[in-house]
Amino acid sequence: MDEQALTGGNATDAVVRAGDTVRKPWTPATPSVTAYVEGLRAAGVDAPKPMGRDDRGRSVQEFVIGPSAMDVDPLSHADLRRVGSMVRRIHDASVGFVPPADAVWETAIPAPGADLVCHNDLAPWNLIVGDRWVFIDWDASAPSTRLWDLAYAAQAFTLNDATTPPEVAAARLTAFVDGYGADPELREALPQAMTARTAAMLDLLKSSHRDGREPWASMYLSGHGAHWSAALRYVETHSARWAAALATPASSDATADPPARSATDA
Incomplete structure (x- = not known):
């Protein structure tokens, strides 16, 4: 399966897209994080579906389509x-x-x-x-x-x-x-x-x-x-x-255009 490097992140190396999945390094925290995400999904929160570990030992999860x-x-x-x-x-x-x-x-x-x-x-x-x-x-x-x-x-x-x-x-x-x-x-x-x-x-x-x-x-x-x-x-x-x-309720104007975003990606 062809793999495409995913850019934009700062704290994780070697993150790739493979088909409809994301592959990233498996860490000591991955099992705990997976349990947490699965618990949230069971409670009705939409989050990327954990899909186990691949034959290279990487964490596999659902790739969610769309821009950030x-x-x-x-x-x-x-x-x-x-x-x-x-x-x-x-x-x-x-x-x-x-x-x-x-x-x-x-x-x-x-x-x-x-x-x-x-x-x-x-x-x-x-x-x-x-x-x-x-x-x-x-x-x-x-x-x-x-x-x-x-x-x-x-x-x-x-x-x-x-x-x-x-x-x-x-x-x-x-x-x-x-x-x-x-x-x-x-x-x-x-x-x-x-x-x-x-x-x-x-x-x-x-x-x-x-x-x-x-x-x-x-x-x-x-x-x-x-x-x-x-x-x-x-x-x-x-x-x-x-x-x-x-300390006061929000304005009822939900359609006002917000200002332009800074170009700095924090």
């Missing part, structure tokens, strides 16, 4: 509410997942808790928006918290471009969080959590550059360091605006 959310027109407010609701379904389904007793996870950024297993990279570059809207690349799944995972997703989908006017980004953030159905406690905690989660991403890149850990060391030099430095300043500087926006 990074490669299409910027998501509308209605789209952002849809994605927020997808994240909520994943979290709610994860509550019922019991990890294997011998579970092994690969985590680059430590989470502040372990309330439930999370994807840990719910972002536009991992969302397919074809006939199906599906999050892919579950390899970083590991125990975390609802707030920590939501903080990363909300920042990635709505606050990742530091050139966006803050009032525009705040409206997009509100649409996303309204789609999630966050309660008042979660809304109140989110601005500070987004700052902390963005800082953690930047710290991973900086420390990896210092210590020579790949792929983050190279990512730091290739533009990701500069991107996440700008993102942190943006998220932190306007924290009060995010808090004010989240």
Whole structure:
């Protein structure tokens, strides 16, 4: 079967498409991640179907057809509410997942808790928006918290471009969080959590550059360091605006055109 290298990822080497499948290296965490994805699918979450191991020892999973959310027109407010609701379904389904007793996870950024297993990279570059809207690349799944995972997703989908006017980004953030159905406690905690989660991403890149850990060391030099430095300043500087926006319901204007996306793929 012919194989086609899949590009665009940063943390996984030798990922290929073979027919209707994706093949990637099998790691010590693969069995635990597979169990998690299978548990979510059983609970009604659409995720790429795990398909075992091939004769070369690689993990095999379903290839989901369609572009990523990074490669299409910027998501509308209605789209952002849809994605927020997808994240909520994943979290709610994860509550019922019991990890294997011998579970092994690969985590680059430590989470502040372990309330439930999370994807840990719910972002536009991992969302397919074809006939199906599906999050892919579950390899970083590991125990975390609802707030920590939501903080990363909300920042990635709505606050990742530091050139966006803050009032525009705040409206997009509100649409996303309204789609999630966050309660008042979660809304109140989110601005500070987004700052902390963005800082953690930047710290991973900086420390990896210092210590020579790949792929983050190279990512730091290739533009990701500069991107996440700008993102942190943006998220932190306007924290009060995010808090004010989240304290009120989303605008009923679900058709407003969002701003152009930054060319930087974080």
